[in-house]
Amino acid sequence: MGDTSLRERALRYLAQRDHSRAELARKLAGHGSDAEIADIIDRMGELGLQSDRRFAEAWVRSKAGRFGAARMRSELARRGVERELVDEALCGECVESELERARMVWRAKFGASPADPREWARQARFLQTRGFATDVIRKLLKEQPDESA
Structure with a gap:
């Protein structure tokens, strides 16, 4: 495909939402050579369309x-x-601090302190899959319910 088509495709992607340089290159990969894609993305960056x-x-x-x-x-x-x-x-x-964000996520999902070790582990796993650090999880799950309010 020609340069114009590749440019239009890049503009369409960027009009939908912001993309990282690598994402945009991956999406354009089948539609032009690596050099053409790099040139188009560089130009989009110069124009302030990609950042x-x-x-x-x-x-x-x-x-x-x-x-x-x-x-x-x-x-x-x-x-x-x-x-x-x-x-x-x-x-x-x-x-917000990492603890505050973890508290908001935990409150939305559970809202009640774990009653037993099995529930504690389940809540800790949930927070861990959401990307919260182990020390933040321990601190949050050790709190009393009235402290987090």
Whole structure:
């Protein structure tokens, strides 16, 4: 396909939502050569239409209420965002502490302290899959119900 077609395809993807450079390259991969794709993505970056920084900030903003820092860091790395940009996005967008975010996620799912070790393990596993650190999980699940209110 020609350069115009590749450009239009890239614009269509970017009009739907922000994409990381790696995501956009992956989506365009079957539609042009690597050099053509790199040129198009570079041009989109020059025009301010594609930005890994903006992508990371928007992604963190949309997921911060549901996931811990470890999960967000891992997901953004999987999407090809550089570590420095991920760290900046996490610092800039996660205004609540990791414990506060974990508490909100836990409260929405469970709302009651674990009654026995089996329930404690189930709640801890849930929070761990959401990307919260082990020390945050321990601290949260040791709290008394009236302390978290």
